[in-house]
Amino acid sequence: MAATEFSLEPCATDPIETVFRTICTDLPVAESLPIFEQLRHSEARSMRGQPPLIWNQAEGFLVRDGYGNQWIDWSSGVLVGNAGHNHPRIMQALQEHLASSKPLMTYVFAHQARASLAAKLVEVAPDPLSRVFLLTTGSEATEVCIKLARTRGIRSNPKKRVIVTYAGGFHGRTYGAQLAGGSAEWLDPNPSFIQVPFPSSIDTKDPSFSSFTDSLAEAGVAPGDVAGVMAETFQGREAKLMPVDYAQALRAWCDEHDAALIFDEVQAGFGRTGKLFAFEHYGIVPDLVPCGKGISSSLPLSAVIGSERYMDLYGPGEMTSTHTGSPLPSVAALASLEAILEEGMIQNAAATGEYLLGALQEIAAPYNERVEVGGVGLVAALLFFDNRQSLTPDPQAAFEFCEKCFQRGNLLFAPVGKGYGANKFCPPLSITREAIDDGLYGPGGIKETLHDVMGSRVVGATT
Numbered sequence: 001m002a003a004t005e006f007s008l009e010p011c012a013t014d015p016i017e018t019v020f021r022t023i024c025t026d027l028p029v030a031e032s033l034p035i036f037e038q039l040r041h042s043e044a045r046s047m048r049g050q051p052p053l054i055w056n057q058a059e060g061f062l063v064r065d066g067y068g069n070q071w072i073d074w075s076s077g078v079l080v081g082n083a084g085h086n087h088p089r090i091m092q093a094l095q096e097h098l099a100s101s102k103p104l105m106t107y108v109f110a111h112q113a114r115a116s117l118a119a120k121l122v123e124v125a126p127d128p129l130s131r132v133f134l135l136t137t138g139s140e141a142t143e144v145c146i147k148l149a150r151t152r153g154i155r156s157n158p159k160k161r162v163i164v165t166y167a168g169g170f171h172g173r174t175y176g177a178q179l180a181g182g183s184a185e186w187l188d189p190n191p192s193f194i195q196v197p198f199p200s201s202i203d204t205k206d207p208s209f210s211s212f213t214d215s216l217a218e219a220g221v222a223p224g225d226v227a228g229v230m231a232e233t234f235q236g237r238e239a240k241l242m243p244v245d246y247a248q249a250l251r252a253w254c255d256e257h258d259a260a261l262i263f264d265e266v267q268a269g270f271g272r273t274g275k276l277f278a279f280e281h282y283g284i285v286p287d288l289v290p291c292g293k294g295i296s297s298s299l300p301l302s303a304v305i306g307s308e309r310y311m312d313l314y315g316p317g318e319m320t321s322t323h324t325g326s327p328l329p330s331v332a333a334l335a336s337l338e339a340i341l342e343e344g345m346i347q348n349a350a351a352t353g354e355y356l357l358g359a360l361q362e363i364a365a366p367y368n369e370r371v372e373v374g375g376v377g378l379v380a381a382l383l384f385f386d387n388r389q390s391l392t393p394d395p396q397a398a399f400e401f402c403e404k405c406f407q408r409g410n411l412l413f414a415p416v417g418k419g420y421g422a423n424k425f426c427p428p429l430s431i432t433r434e435a436i437d438d439g440l441y442g443p444g445g446i447k448e449t450l451h452d453v454m455g456s457r458v459v460g461a462t463t
Contacts, residue, residue, distance in 0.1 A: 014444065027052070083428065117334050213253075281376075287309075295336070405449055
C-alpha cells in the first residue's frame with residue numbers, strides 16, 4: 001500500500017501571521033512547481049511523499065521557503081534535527097573544518113574527528129557499551145547489529161541464528177532491515193526472522209512478558225536458537241515505551257539464553273525522549289545500540305554502540321564501511337552532542353514533551369472514539385481510526401490532517417505506521433512552550449485543524 005501523494009495544484013489558503021507561523025501564498029507556491037516537475041522527471045516516484053514545499057532556510061524549530069512562508073517544524077526532518085536546524089555550534093564547527101585543508105573523506109583511514117566522536121560516544125554510553133562502529137544510515141546500523149548477533153550465535157551453535165523482532169516495528173528500508181521489520185510485501189518468508197507482539201501497541205491484547213515466550217513457542221523456536229532480540233525502544237507509529245517490567249524481563253531472558261539484546265535507538269536516541277538514550281527509561285543496558293538521525297542533527301551519520309564481546313567479533317578489514325565516520329558528519333555530531341548535553345535540551349525534551357503530550361490528549365479528547373494519542377519526551381503521535389473497535393486505520397483522515405496543518409503553518413511529515421494512519425509530532429529539542437502553544441492553539445492551529453478534520457466524522461464532537 002503506497003502513501004497518498006500530495007497534490008501539486010495550488011490551493012487558496014487563509015493568511016496566517018503569528019510570531020512563529022506565516023502563510024502568505026497559495027500552497028503549493030505556483031513559482032515552486034517547476035522544481036517539483038523537474039524532480040518528477042528525474043527521481044523515483046517514491047520520493048513524492050511529503051507536503052509540497054521547497055525548503056530554503058531553516059533555523060532552530062522553524063522552516064522557511066523562498067516565498068515568504070514559515071512553518072513550525074514538527075518533523076525535525078524525520079527526527080534528525082534534535083539540536084535544531086543550523087545550530088550555531090554545528091555551523092561553526094563545519095565552517096572551521098571547511099576553511100582548513102582538512103579532508104572531506106578518508107575511507108577508514110583515521111582522522112581526529114572520528115577518534116573524538118567515538119571516544120565521546122563511549123564516554124556518554126553506560127557500561128558495558130565500550131565500542132563504536134560509525135556508519136552512514138540507520139538501516140546500516142540495524143543490519144550490523146543483526147550481523148553481529150547472528151555471528152556470535154552461529155559461532156557457538158549453528159542453530160543459533162534466529163532474530164526476534166516486534167510486529168509493527170520499523171528498522172530501515174534495506175533488505176535485512178525490512179526482514180527484521182517484516183513490513184514489505186515482497187519479502188520471502190525467512191524462518192530465521194520472527195516477530196512477537198509489541199507490549200505497548202494498541203493492537204496487543206496481552207502486554208505481559210508471557211506473550212513473548214508464548215509467541216516463540218507458537219513459532220516453534222527454541223530459546224537456545226535465538227541469536228538476538230531487536231526492539232525499537234519506542235515504536236514509531238505510537239511513540240509508546242514498552243512497560244519497564246517487560247523490558248527488564250526481556251533483559252533477563254536474553255542473559256539466560258545468551259542472546260543479544262538490541263534496542264534500536266535510531267529514532268529514540270540523543271535526548272528525544274527526555275533521556276540521552278531512551279533505554280535509560282528501563283533501567284537496563286542492551287548489548288547493541290544502533291543509532292542514527294539525531295546523532296548529528298544534520299549530516300548523514302549512524303553508529304552502533306556495543307559491548308566488546310559483540311563489537312570485536314570481526315578482525316581488521318572484515319567489517320568496514322566506505323564513509324564510516326566521514327569527517328564532516330563526525331564534526332557535526334560532536335558539536336550536536338555538545339549542544340544537546342550542555343544547553344539543557346534533554347531536560348527541555350522531558351518537561352516540554354510532557355506539556356505537549358497533555359495538550360494533545362486534551363485536544364483529541366472529543367474524538368477519542370476515532371483518535372489515539374501516545375508520546376514520550378518530544379515525540380508524540382495521533383493515530384486515526386476508521387473503526388476503533390477493529391482498530392482499522394483511517395489514512396484519509398491522517399492525510400487530510402497533515403495537509404491542512406501544512407496549509408496553516410504547522411509542518412509534519414506525511415502519515416506513517418500501519419495503514420498510514422498516524423501523524424507524528426517530533427520537533428527539535430529546542431522548541432519552546434510558547435511555540436507549542438502557538439502551533440496548537442493559535443489561529444489555524446492543531447486544535448482547530450483536528451476539529452475541521454474530525455468534527456464531521458465523530459457524532460456530537462465539539463471544539
